[in-house]
Amino acid sequence: MVASSKVIAAIATAPGRGGIGIVRVSGQNLSGFALSILGRELRPRSATHTRFLDAEGNTLDDGVALYFPAPNSYTGEDVLELQGHGGVAVTQMVLQRCLELGAVLARPGEFTERAFLNDKLDLAQAESVADLIDATTSQAAKSAMRSLQGEFSEVVRRLVGKLVRLRMLTEAMLDFSEEEIDELSVAQRKDGLKDLLGELDKTARVASQGSLLREGAHIVLVGQPNVGKSSLLNRLSGEEVALVSEIPGTTRDVIRQAIQIKGVPLHIVDTAGLREAQDKVEQMGIARTHGAVEKADAVLLVMNAAAAAKGGLGPDEQKIIDALPAGVPCVRVFNKIDLVGERQRAEEAAHGYSVFVSAKTGDGMDLLREKILSVIGWHQEAGVFMARERHVQALRTAREHVQSAAGVMGQMELFAEELRLAQVALNSITGEFTPDDLLGKIFSSFCIGK
Numbered sequence: 001m002v003a004s005s006k007v008i009a010a011i012a013t014a015p016g017r018g019g020i021g022i023v024r025v026s027g028q029n030l031s032g033f034a035l036s037i038l039g040r041e042l043r044p045r046s047a048t049h050t051r052f053l054d055a056e057g058n059t060l061d062d063g064v065a066l067y068f069p070a071p072n073s074y075t076g077e078d079v080l081e082l083q084g085h086g087g088v089a090v091t092q093m094v095l096q097r098c099l100e101l102g103a104v105l106a107r108p109g110e111f112t113e114r115a116f117l118n119d120k121l122d123l124a125q126a127e128s129v130a131d132l133i134d135a136t137t138s139q140a141a142k143s144a145m146r147s148l149q150g151e152f153s154e155v156v157r158r159l160v161g162k163l164v165r166l167r168m169l170t171e172a173m174l175d176f177s178e179e180e181i182d183e184l185s186v187a188q189r190k191d192g193l194k195d196l197l198g199e200l201d202k203t204a205r206v207a208s209q210g211s212l213l214r215e216g217a218h219i220v221l222v223g224q225p226n227v228g229k230s231s232l233l234n235r236l237s238g239e240e241v242a243l244v245s246e247i248p249g250t251t252r253d254v255i256r257q258a259i260q261i262k263g264v265p266l267h268i269v270d271t272a273g274l275r276e277a278q279d280k281v282e283q284m285g286i287a288r289t290h291g292a293v294e295k296a297d298a299v300l301l302v303m304n305a306a307a308a309a310k311g312g313l314g315p316d317e318q319k320i321i322d323a324l325p326a327g328v329p330c331v332r333v334f335n336k337i338d339l340v341g342e343r344q345r346a347e348e349a350a351h352g353y354s355v356f357v358s359a360k361t362g363d364g365m366d367l368l369r370e371k372i373l374s375v376i377g378w379h380q381e382a383g384v385f386m387a388r389e390r391h392v393q394a395l396r397t398a399r400e401h402v403q404s405a406a407g408v409m410g411q412m413e414l415f416a417e418e419l420r421l422a423q424v425a426l427n428s429i430t431g432e433f434t435p436d437d438l439l440g441k442i443f444s445s446f447c448i449g450k
Helices: 031-038 088-100 110-117 123-134 138-148 151-175 183-215 229-237 280-294 305-309 315-322 365-375 389-407 412-430 436-443
Strands: 008-011 018-027 048-053 059-068 078-086 217-223 255-261 264-270 298-304 330-335 345-349 352-356
Touching (some): 008 110, 018 110, 031 048, 031 059, 031 078, 048 088, 078 088, 110 123, 123 138, 123 151, 123 412, 151 183, 151 389, 151 412, 183 389, 229 255, 229 264, 229 298, 229 330, 229 365, 298 315, 305 330, 345 365
Parallel strands (some): 217 264
Antiparallel strands (some): 008 018, 018 078, 048 059
16 A cells, blocks of 8 residues: 555544534645645644634634644644634534645545554554544553554564564575584574464463453343343443343343443343243343353353252253353352342352352452453453454464474474464564555544544
8 A cells, every 4th residue: 555645634523512623634745735724834843823714715713723744743744733613513614625725535544544654653553543542441541552652563573573583594594404404503493482482472461451451341141030130230330221120021132231340341231031931022032132142252140049059050040051152151140149148259160150149239249340350361461552353363373373383393494484474474463564455444443534
């Protein structure tokens, strides 16, 4: 992809009424463009109080103009920002004037795309701009800022550097293949691979935490009717989002609520009670319950605490467990301990965790929150950076190729090829040698004006 020579413009603030509305313009040689809309020249990188003018010289708005000449700007091109009043009509009028002067409406993410193409940001940093905007928790925002500042990219470049050194050693051995390969070169390759695999594992672990902060996890509540699933949802979310009734089958549809636990975003899904139902509406709700479970990252099987005193799972609960998708962790939640005199606690067994709680009183809820984080794989690490699923997959792919290289050390050509493929996978994270179609997909998810 090559950066376009067209001047682009867009409203950079959120749609609707606000205190300030910003129109952003980027392109080559914008000094004349600024003169046409402002009627004056601007000092670079200085805020100037001025009027925004129409074609006849009438005032469209009164505000602040900022001019950043290339290459010292966000996009690497000349950038003009017009910061005026945040009314819908006035901001649109200023944008329309920019279009009259020859600018074209920017595509979603085109400003950041140009920053990437002009080497102001690498691809991982560019993606973190959108992640910072979309962050729903302070933990996610901090991680996105670390990625934007280049921490993730620096880790990836360090891994690529280790791969390059291994490849250089391998290529040198291939060039002198007729000579005897000394033991030192073999030892260097083994040590290099071991070090690289350790670094890849560490990076993948931290990236997985960052991916969890970005994507969140879907936690589905399942169980028989009237075991307190809706009460549990209300307690976890801190508000009355679901109707609570002693009448079985009150919840007929899937109810979703976004929450956070220790800065980790979670999507809690309350479902219709699983039982043999004659009511068609309830049957539809039960069908949706099964659909939600198929997409779950973890399941909370909610049961009446009285069941624990009688030996635990009944045939109905066992049927639910048997129907869970393979690999989806399940926490058994024994609710209503306040009615049977049980104490709050968490137990670990071969099947996973059992947590004893009271959604009514709140007893045991902190234990449940901890176990939810545990089963989805969250563990607090210093310096977590924001990562996307494609980053995690690229790291896994690189590790697979490095592991394969360790298995073919005696076949130098194959060894060299596996190292090359590992480097290609890592380079895709920062955007080196990245296909154009992937770039288009990434930047199209951005806001217009960003």
